[in-house]
Structures are given as C-alpha cells and as structure tokens.
Amino acid sequence: MTDQQDILDRIKESAAKRILFLPHAVRQMSKPDRMITTKDIRYVIENGEVIEDYPEDTRGHSCLVLGITDHPIHVVCSPKQDYLAIITAYLPVIQEWENNFKTRRKL
Numbered sequence: 001m002t003d004q005q006d007i008l009d010r011i012k013e014s015a016a017k018r019i020l021f022l023p024h025a026v027r028q029m030s031k032p033d034r035m036i037t038t039k040d041i042r043y044v045i046e047n048g049e050v051i052e053d054y055p056e057d058t059r060g061h062s063c064l065v066l067g068i069t070d071h072p073i074h075v076v077c078s079p080k081q082d083y084l085a086i087i088t089a090y091l092p093v094i095q096e097w098e099n100n101f102k103t104r105r106k107l
Contacts (some may be wrong), residue, residue: 004050007063007079010072014079015045036089037071043067043083051102062087072101078105 006051019041029036044067052064062078064086076084076087092101 003053007053007061008065010049010079011050011063011065011077011084013040014081016085018047019086020084021084022088023088025088028088028090033052034089034091036091040069040073041075041086043048043069044073044089045077049102055095059085059087066092066101068084074101 019036019038021038021041021102028034044065044094048065048067050063051066054062054064057078060078060080064075065077067073067075071091073089074092075089078087096107097103098105098107
C-alpha cells in the first residue's frame with residue numbers, strides 16, 4: 001500500500017467517526033467568495049486525492065486533499081483516532097497552482 005493510500009484510508013476512517021471543523025476552516029469556508037459547504041468537504045474527503053502530505057505538522061500528521069465538485073476545492077485535514085480535523089478549506093487560484101490544481105506554481 002502506498003503512503004498516499006494509507007493516509008487517505010486514515011482520513012476516511014477518521015471521518016466516518018466524526019468530522020470536526022476548526023474555527024479557521026469555518027471562517028474560510030464561509031467567506032462570500034467561497035461558500036464551501038460541509039457537503040462539499042465530505043465529497044472531497046470521500047473522492048479526493050492527497051496532493052501534499054505533512055507528516056511533521058505541529059498539529060499532527062496532516063495533508064492537503066484536492067477534490068473536484070463543480071469547482072476544485074483544497075482541504076487541509078488531520079486524521080485523529082476519534083475524528084477528522086478540518087484545518088482549512090479553500091478554492092485554489094490558478095495564479096498559485098498549475099492547471100491541474102495539484103502542483104504549486106514556482107513563484
């Protein structure tokens with residue numbers, strides 16, 4: 001099993017127990033130019049792809065997941081034993097990401 005598949009499995013397992021939206025995530029999701037719903041987040045978690053992995057994150061192992069609904073969405077999350085912490089969620093902008101929204105542009 002690949003590391004990417006392992007972390008994705010851990011994300012799904014944690015999310016099946018409970019999803020906890022941290023205050024920063026709620027603020028980012030509710031910005032008028034974003035309006036990302038909890039349904040969107042669940043879709044990204046279930047169908048998305050891990051594009052960056054942060055095993056040494058101070059908040060605990062976390063990662064960046066890309067999902068495509070009617071637009072691309074990035075979700076930074078951290079799987080815990082009893083829940084999945086949603087750290088932030090945003091709509092990636094083409095100025096910062098390659099066309100596939102998986103690779104950061106070199107600025």
